[in-house]
Structures are given as structure tokens and as C-alpha cells.
Amino acid sequence: MFSQFSIGRKISLGFGVVIVSMIVAFFITNKTFDSSQKINEEITTNHNPSIGKLEELKLMIVRSKMLINNWVYQPSAQENEDKVALNKLTVSEYPKLKLEIETLAKNWTDTANTQVEILFGNIETLWSSHEDIKQTLSGLESYNDPMNRFTANITVEQGGEIDFQTDFVTEGLNVLIAEKKEEMESITGEMNDSFDLVRTMIWTLGISLTLAGILIAFLTTRTIVSPVRKLRLILLDLSKGIFPKSWINTRGDEIGEMANALETVVAGIGRAKDFAIAVGSGEYVSEYTPLSEQDELGQSLLVMRTNLKEYAEDMEQKVKERTAEVVRQKEEIEKQSEQIAELYEQVKDSILYAKRIQEAILPSKAEIDMSIKHNMVLFRPKDIVSGDFYWFSEKDDKAIIAAADCTGHGVPGALMSMIGSSLLNEIVNEKGITQPNEILYALKHGVINALNKHPSAGQTKDGMDIAILVIPKEGNKVEYSGANNPLWQIRNGEILETRADRQPVGFFGDNLKTPYTNHEIEVHQGDALYLFSDGYADQFGGPNGKKFKYSQFKSLLLGVQEETMDSQKDILNTRIEEWMGDEEEQIDDILIVGIRF
Secondary structure, three states, X not given: OHHHOOHHXXXXXXXXXHHHHHHHHXXXXXXXXHHHHXXXXXHHHHHHHHHHHHXXXXXXXXXXXXXXXXXXXXXXXXXXXXXXXXXXXXXXHHHHHXXXXXXXXXXXXXXXXXXXXXXXXXXXXXXXXXXXXXXXXXXXXXXXXHHHHHHHHHHHOOOOHHHHHHHHHHHXXXXXXXXXXXXXXXXXXXXXXXXXXXXXXXXXHHHHHHHHXXXXXXXXXXXXXXXXXXXXXXXXHHHOOOOOOXXXXXXXXXXXXXXXXXXXXXXXXXXXXXXXXXXXXXXOOOOOOOXXXXXXXXXXXXXXXXXXHHHHHHHHHHHHHHHHHHHHHHHHHHHHHHHHHHHHHHHHHHHHHHXXXXXXXXXXXXXXXXXXXXXXXXXXXXXXXXXXEEEEEEEOOEEEEEEEEEOOOHHHHXXXXXXXHHHHHHHHHHOOOOOHHHHHXXXXXXXXXXXXXXXXXXXXXXXXXXXXXXXXXXXXXXXEEEEEOOEEEEEOOEEEEEOOEOOOEEOOOOOOOOOOOXXXXXXXXXXXXXXXXXXXXXXXXXXXXXXXXHHHHHHHHHHOOOOOHHHHHHHHHHHHXXXXXXXXXXXXXXXXXXXXX
């Protein structure tokens, strides 16, 4: 039916659909924006100010509790700053804020108005209790009366009348604030729903208009432009000897008449085309009879059939030979893959065995707990085995603990860690050296001798960064010495850093005879000491894929000081896992040793 339309009617229909759709979209969008504007105005002029004033009232009540406590517990004259502030709060600040809330409450629900009236009544009761205390302790001399002090103390102490009334008022405010927030979230949700509706409508109309335009263009092209273009292409192909693969559907117009005439012309040579297609598809037994002995095209087709058959048989033989070669190569590759897999399993088994050896060398938590009651060790190897290690021993009534970061990680680092642990056992347990700087000096020379290193041995830098802490069983002083790894001491919410010597353990330049510094540090009860490698601070992660850094590491340690050492370990481990997320891999071994006195 559409093909019978004139071009003018087709264009008018298309524009009509577009215009009507745009009018509908404009009407719905305008209505939605009017509604959203009203909701937004209600939020701005009522809900947000209401919540803000209620929060301000809550802070005022809490502040009044602090000020009345100061009135009772800090004897002073009436001119005292806190007393003046309390009088100002109850006499001027509260009435002003109350008036503002009552003005806003005119637009609240009846239930909310009832709640706020009850709330103001409770506050007046609280102010009355405040007045009783103010009268009891009206001057500096009144504090000399024990009975006055006793009566006032009972009123403000925990569980007392003012404490109870303040908590009751605060709880009422919390309930009212929560209801107002829930009410604001509800109307905000309505506004968002209306915007979602507009968005959906716009998308729907946009898609509909696009589809309608495409449909109209398609029908117009199909009924006029496409048939003419197809006839042109058929004629051009025939002029080149190319036969058409499809025809125009039967039509009752002029285009249909031209298509029928062209189809009649092509039908006479269609058999030759079909035969050529069949032979090209491999049907070499297809029958074909030339039109005559002079039919050059027909004779050529018969010769082509014979040649193609011979060529196909030759290619089939070559394919069989190539297939056999591919199968042989595949079997060889599979054999090599099996060998590689076997070698991989052997290497993996060796590394796992090395892990068991390394774990056996590391001190157990029970061993450390026997000497140091409050301690934790966070140990996270990057690979199966680790280049970080910790070491512990007791000698001459001293607990000696070390945290080390060997060069490299994985298998190379693990081998170095075993050398370091073995040398520490020899230095402390066999030779009896217990001063940390002397331990480091002996360890440096032990590593160099073990690796046969000297100044002419090349540029390879093997060794470790390490911190050693010696804790006597008696006294309040510990000894520390470090090679590139510092000691952090946390006391009263502050980190005190004892810097390490800027020379590692091992041969790194002309430092063979350079001694290490011994630090004697006084510790108090509640102090926490931390030894660590650089793996935690250098770990990449977070929203921007950056390093965790030492500043954030310090803040994290300060934030967990109220926790037990075991809880600190769990928090530190969870935090670094969250920092890495699913995107980042662990880049280095991680070791943190913590001790609380």
C-alpha cells in the first residue's frame, strides 16, 4: 500500500509523525520540570533548614550539659566565661532557635508538630533543673558548703537528673531528625522518579522518531530508488558478462515492466550460468549440452570442467600430505608441552619445599609470646617464599627480635633470608653478642664472607636492610640499631622515629669498617614499638593506583593504638588488601613487627 503513495504524501506523513511526537515530549517534560521545581523548593526552604536547625539544637543541648558540668565541678564566680555562656544559651540563644524551629514547623506534619511541642517541654524541664543548680551554686562562696556541692554533684553525675534529661532530649531530637531526613529522602526519591520518567520518555520518543524516520526512508528507497538502482546494476553486470543472482519482485508499475523485459532477455543464457556454478562447486558430473558446434562459450565450459576435475584431484593429494605433516608437528608440540609441564611441577615442588624450610626457620608466635606478652607479626610474602624474614632469640636475660628485608623477593630473597637467619643464630646464640649495633656489624661481615664479596667482586649488591631491637627483662630501656630500617615508637598519640644508619648489611661501596649506631631508648607502659620493611608503604593501590606511602602508614598505626596487637595485625592486613583491591597485585614482601609495653 505504501508503494502506491506519492512522494509528497510520504514526506508529509513523516514530518507529521515527528511534529506530533515533539509536542508530546515538550508537554510531558515541561510538566515534570514544574513538579521537580516545586519539590526542590520544598527541600531548600523547609526540609534542609529544618534538619539543620534540629541538628543545631542537638549540639546546643550537648553543649549545655558540658557547661552545667563545668558550673558544678569548677568553682568560680558568676563572671566565669562558661557560666556567662550557659546563661546566654538558655536566655537568648535557645529562645531564638526555638522560634526559628517553630516557624519551620508550620509546614511539618501534625505528628511532627506534636513531637516538637513535647520536645520543647522536655527542654524547659531540663532548663528548670539547670536553674536549680544555678540557685544552689549561685556564688563562689556557695561552693564552700559541702551540702550544696553534694546536691549539685548528684544532679549532674552520670545517671543523675540532668544526665537523664539531656539524654532523653537528645534521643527525641535524634528520632525527629531521622524522620525529617527520611521524609526528605522520600520526596527526593519522587523527584528522581519523575526525572527517570522524563529520561525514559525522551529515550523512547528519540528511538521511536529515529525508527520512524528510518522506516519512512527505507520504504521510500525500497519503492523507488532501490528498484531503479538494482535495474541499473543488473544492466551494468550484464554488460560485463555477469549474470544477476536475484530479480526485482513483480510490480504493476513501470519499474516492474522493465524488470520483466530484462528477465526475459537473461533467461536464454541462464543454463550456461548454472552449469558454470555447478562445476565451480565441484560437481564435475553435471551435464551440459552446447547450443551448437559453434558455441564457443559452451565448448569452453566443457574444457573448464575437465581441467578443474584434474586440478581438484591433485590438490586433494597435497592436502593429505600436508595434513599428515601437521599431525606429526602437533604430536611433537604436545610432547614438548608435557615435558615443560613436568619441569614446571618439579620447580614448583622445590619452591614449596623451600617454603616449608623457611617457615621452619621463622620463630613461632608461641615462642615470641613466652618473652614478649603483647606482640604481633604481619608477614605477607609476595611469592611462595619471601625475601623478608623476622628472627627472635633470648640471650643473657634479653629478648632480641629483628625484622629484615633482603635484596630481591621470591627464591633469591628467600635464600638470602636463610643466610641472614643462620648468621644471626651464630652471632647471638653461639658467639653471645647481644648489643644490636655489634650484631649488625658482625652480620654485615658474615654476609660478605658467606657470599665471597669484596670491593673488587663487581657491582652486584646482595644483602639486606634490617632493624634489631634488644629488650632486657628488667628496666625500662631498650636498645635498637638499624641498617636502613628505622624504629617507630608510639606514645600518647605521637610517633617518635629513631632513624637507622644509611648503610645496609652487605657490601654496598666502601663501608666495610663503618660501625652501626647503638640507640638506647626509654620506654613507658603503653608505648608501642614497630619494626618493618618497605613493602607495606610501597604497595600500589587505591582509586588512583598510587603507593600507600609512609604518611598513610603512620596514620593507620596511630588509629589502631586502642586495639590489641592481634587486632592490629588483622586491621593492617585487611587495610592493605582493600588498598590493593582486585586490580593491583602485591609488588613486594610485607613484614611488620609490633610490640606493646
